[in-house]
Amino acid sequence: MIGKTITIKGDITGEENLVIEGTVDGTVQLKSNDLTIGQSGRVNANLSANVVRIDGEVKGDIVGREKVVITKTGRVQGNIVGPRVTLEDGAKFKGSIDMDPASAERTQPKPVPQSRPMAVEDKPSEAAGKV
């Protein structure tokens, strides 16, 4: 655990679970373990771990090989890559979430459509929602 009063500038690697309650500038890479950014954690770093759980603040890219969870107290600005991403109610996240391991394919040009849909305007409907 990296305690509340600890500040680290640099790269952190390891093969055990880690909880960060302090401040980290750099990178954090855990080969096959879990990483938790605690409520008091302030991290300006790219993160990579098996499960990444964020209760504090992160500015950086996140790779969660199994899962990424941003809890209700979490604040994240960055890009997330992982097969499962959970944003709890109250979490604040700005950035991208990539849930496609073959994302490189996405940059292929898009096809031109054969036809365009008709412009149709609905009349007010009883089924319309309360807005």
Add this chain to the structure above:
Amino acid sequence: MRQPIRFRRDGAAAAPPDPSSDAGSPTGGGVEVRASQLLPLLLERFDPDEPVTVLDVGYGSGETAAFFSRYRCRLYFTGLIDASELWSLPDEDVDVYLDRAFARLLEFPPDTYFDVCLLWDFLNYLPVPALRAFSRALRPHLHRQSHAHGFGTFKATAPAMRQATPEAALQYGVHEVDKLSLRPRPDGVPPQFSHSRAVLAESLPCFEVVRGTLLKEGTMELLMQAR
């Protein structure tokens, strides 16, 4: 293979939601679930095996992330919804100012093309110059099959968008293919700008409205396609 959205001449939705569920069902935690008539037209065409790129102008929503996790998806949550620089405009060089603001706020990789743009009620929080700048900023990231979903007003004099409370606007998410989730936003209510359909069409040339459903209280649910 992704299919273009097609509409029947009678205007019927491909999979209309259950009207009985339309009144909105609270799910606890301040979340309301509301049926959408147009969302299925936007979302049902996607094949889970095909990659999908989605723009959401709000902050990350758990429901939206969970919904799109069934696809090979990249989601962009931009947080534009409370970017105050988009409505607090300078007196001069407004277009230059706004182009710079959007360039800073919408930093996408150059080969990013959105299949779906979830605009929610964002257009109602932009003055006309900002609408035009938003269109300029977004156009390079659209393709001919890009579609957008959002809410507008039937005419400029229509009541302002619905809010959760007088102090809180709404945060939207995709709850299901035909249902939205709505919850109060913690960041207060931005100033509102109601635009008529004509003004919206002129000020947001990157999209045309291909279908609109008039809702109660003079608001409209809109489905748009890139042009």
